[in-house]
Amino acid sequence: MTEVVTRTVRLSSPPDTVDTVQDLLATIWAQTPGLDDADRMAAELAIVELAANVIEHANGGGDIAFSLSIVVFDDRIEATVTDSGSVERVNLDDRAMPESLAERGRGLPLMQMLSDSVEHHRVDGSNHWTVVRARRAASPRARRSMPSISIAGVIDEMARQRALDDMGILDTPPEERFDRVTRLAVQLFGVESAAVNMIDHDRQWSKSLTGRGSEELARSESMCTVTVQSDEALVVPDLLDDERFAEKAKPDLLRFYAGFPLYAPGGERIGAFCVYDSQPRHFSARETEMLRDLAAWVQQELTVSQELSRASEVQQGLLPQKLLSMPGWQIAGVCIPARAVGGDFYDWYPVGEGAAFTLADAMGKGIAASIIAATVRAVLRSAARFADVVGAVDAASAALSIDLDNAGVFVTAFHARLDMDSGTLTYVDAGHGLSIVSRADGSSQRLTSTAPPLGVDPETEWTQQTVDLDPGDTLIVVSDGVLDLYDGTLASLDNLVALAMLAQDPWEMIAAIRARARGFSADDVTVLIVRRDDAN
Amino acid sequence: MDITVVHHPFGVAEVTVAGRLNMVTAARLREAIQGAVDDHHPNAAVDLSRVVFLDSSGLGALIASLKAVRAAGGDLRLVAPAEQAQLVLELTNMSSVLASFDSVDAAFPHD
Numbered sequence: 001m002t003e004v005v006t007r008t009v010r011l012s013s014p015p016d017t018v019d020t021v022q023d024l025l026a027t028i029w030a031q032t033p034g035l036d037d038a039d040r041m042a043a044e045l046a047i048v049e050l051a052a053n054v055i056e057h058a059n060g061g062g063d064i065a066f067s068l069s070i071v072v073f074d075d076r077i078e079a080t081v082t083d084s085g086s087v088e089r090v091n092l093d094d095r096a097m098p099e100s101l102a103e104r105g106r107g108l109p110l111m112q113m114l115s116d117s118v119e120h121h122r123v124d125g126s127n128h129w130t131v132v133r134a135r136r137a138a139s140p141r142a143r144r145s146m147p148s149i150s151i152a153g154v155i156d157e158m159a160r161q162r163a164l165d166d167m168g169i170l171d172t173p174p175e176e177r178f179d180r181v182t183r184l185a186v187q188l189f190g191v192e193s194a195a196v197n198m199i200d201h202d203r204q205w206s207k208s209l210t211g212r213g214s215e216e217l218a219r220s221e222s223m224c225t226v227t228v229q230s231d232e233a234l235v236v237p238d239l240l241d242d243e244r245f246a247e248k249a250k251p252d253l254l255r256f257y258a259g260f261p262l263y264a265p266g267g268e269r270i271g272a273f274c275v276y277d278s279q280p281r282h283f284s285a286r287e288t289e290m291l292r293d294l295a296a297w298v299q300q301e302l303t304v305s306q307e308l309s310r311a312s313e314v315q316q317g318l319l320p321q322k323l324l325s326m327p328g329w330q331i332a333g334v335c336i337p338a339r340a341v342g343g344d345f346y347d348w349y350p351v352g353e354g355a356a357f358t359l360a361d362a363m364g365k366g367i368a369a370s371i372i373a374a375t376v377r378a379v380l381r382s383a384a385r386f387a388d389v390v391g392a393v394d395a396a397s398a399a400l401s402i403d404l405d406n407a408g409v410f411v412t413a414f415h416a417r418l419d420m421d422s423g424t425l426t427y428v429d430a431g432h433g434l435s436i437v438s439r440a441d442g443s444s445q446r447l448t449s450t451a452p453p454l455g456v457d458p459e460t461e462w463t464q465q466t467v468d469l470d471p472g473d474t475l476i477v478v479s480d481g482v483l484d485l486y487d488g489t490l491a492s493l494d495n496l497v498a499l500a501m502l503a504q505d506p507w508e509m510i511a512a513i514r515a516r517a518r519g520f521s522a523d524d525v526t527v528l529i530v531r532r533d534d535a536n
Numbered sequence: 537m538d539i540t541v542v543h544h545p546f547g548v549a550e551v552t553v554a555g556r557l558n559m560v561t562a563a564r565l566r567e568a569i570q571g572a573v574d575d576h577h578p579n580a581a582v583d584l585s586r587v588v589f590l591d592s593s594g595l596g597a598l599i600a601s602l603k604a605v606r607a608a609g610g611d612l613r614l615v616a617p618a619e620q621a622q623l624v625l626e627l628t629n630m631s632s633v634l635a636s637f638d639s640v641d642a643a644f645p646h647d
Contacts, residue, residue, distance in 0.1 A: 106592040
């Protein structure tokens with residue numbers, strides 16, 4: 001069975017109506033000249049009745065959003081409507097027409113009459129309706145096996161789309177870790193092109209493409225759309241020689257194709273790794289095995305990205321989610337990791353008549369550093385509940401020393417406590433040294449440090465220092481990644497002081513730093529700002 | 537969809553529908569025929585020869601209009617339904633209730 005045309009659209013009513021659906025159908029019919037008039041009329045009426053029913057009833061007549069997928073195969077036409085409407089009592093067995101002068105109630109019976117299969121499923125809070133019309137020219141065997149194929153196909157399609165959306169890979173920039181595999185494939189097999197393709201709604205999108213072709217392609221033209229339908233390799237030595245695919249052949253681009261499906265972490269087939277060429281080509285069993293190995297490599301990279309993006313969400317969740325409510329004070333922070341996760345963090349929480357603040361930077365970048373950072377955060381948080389500033393750092397240092405020693409890393413940290421009434425900030429700086437107070441009069445004061453980072457010397461005697469924040473003063477604590485946004489030296493702190501003078505509030509400073517960090521992230525960039533309101 | 541209404545003698549309104557007669561346009565057909573009834577033309581000859589698509593909503597409008605014209609002492613008859621409309625009338629067993637004729641004159645002969 002060959003897929004001729006596939007279209008998927010998202011609609012919402014209002015403004016969309018059954019006219020929108022019929023306009024879409026008109027474009028599909030224009031692409032399927034071989035479709036018999038009787039099949040076309042029957043399918044159109046059945047689909048319009050289905051859409052009208054959803055528009056009218058799925059949300060009790062209120063606004064409704066739904067998606068419509070239509071696939072024309074050479075033996076059947078399938079339409080699936082997915083809506084998020086409430087569950088209505090669906091009785092698809094009642095096929096009787098109402099009495100002759102009734103004005104309503106003929107839609108669903110008509111739909112039944114014109115279709116060979118109508119199914120309704122309630123999955124994850126959505127209604128999924130599938131209507132299948134067998135094309136009358138098709139063989140009886142194809143018609144018999146239809147409903148199961150159709151529903152399996154629809155469920156596959158839904159699962160694939162959701163898994164792909166969850167991965168967050170669509171429309172992301174090219175990445176070397178994928179590009180190196182497609183480059184290698186082109187060299188290894190001596191083909192013109194290789195690609196990592198994802199199958200999204202009605203298009204194919206290339207995460208990586210070496211050689212010819214376009215990054216985006218209509219799904220009806222895509223070979224990988226066929227590959228994702230099974231777990232097997234799809235190898236077509238000459239498309240023109242295979243009636244299933246002859247229509248997809250393109251001179252100067254596509255005569256030979258070989259592809260392997262790619263999977264989401266949950267096992268859904270979301271795309272394919274493929275090689276192709278403008279010339280027909282033999283592809284040996286050994287080459288198929290090599291292609292499988294390369295696909296497995298791409299697969300591993302995909303899995304890593306997925307795990308990293310999860311880790312990234314978790315790490316962002318460890319940053320303070322709540323604003324501190326401190327009358328007379330404004331507090332803001334940002335943490336932009338260079339990779340998905342990083343070794344920096346900032347933290348704040350109310351303590352007594354004020355708040356505790358931390359900014360720390362674990363040596364290194366990426367996952368290893370992020371594990372250490374999360375540990376430091378937890379230990380400091382719990383220690384801060386029972387001790388003063390120096391006590392908390394002391395307790396954290398003692399608790400962490402073995403872990404940090406084992407990991408062979410150290411952590412620079414600034415930990416402080418602010419008395420919000422007096423403005424006195426008590427702090428311990430463990431080898432961090434990137435804190436500065438921008439004064440209301442335009443002067444500034446660096447908070448220097450001679451203490452080592454956590455993890456260097458378990459015998460360190462920590463000492464706390466104090467600084468007074470007067471009305472109009474701003475405390476700025478940053479990680480060293482922020483220096484790289486300027487000239488990379490400590491003089492960069494002067495840029496931050498200037499920024500503090502210019503900005504209306506801490507959030508404006510954060511926005512400015514964030515804008516500067518965009519697309520330029522050699523190191524994690526973390527900023528914590530505490531500003532005392534001007535005296536009135 | 538386009539609807540044109542032409543008044544004929546003996547209270548006959550020739551209502552010509554072109555395009556899709558569906559959920560979107562059904563109400564307009566009812567309004568057009570109600571307008572003719574209000575203008576004392578309760579005999580509706582509804583020309584469906586240029587209807588490319590009729591669905592259950594369009595059919596519902598025809599039945600509602602049939603009831604309206606009958607209440608005003610008239611009748612509603614179809615003229616030359618196109619292929620798809622004819623199919624819908626047959627599938628729903630409505631071809632006997634909504635009778636079809638070849639022309640307006642055949643639908644409402646002036647005896």
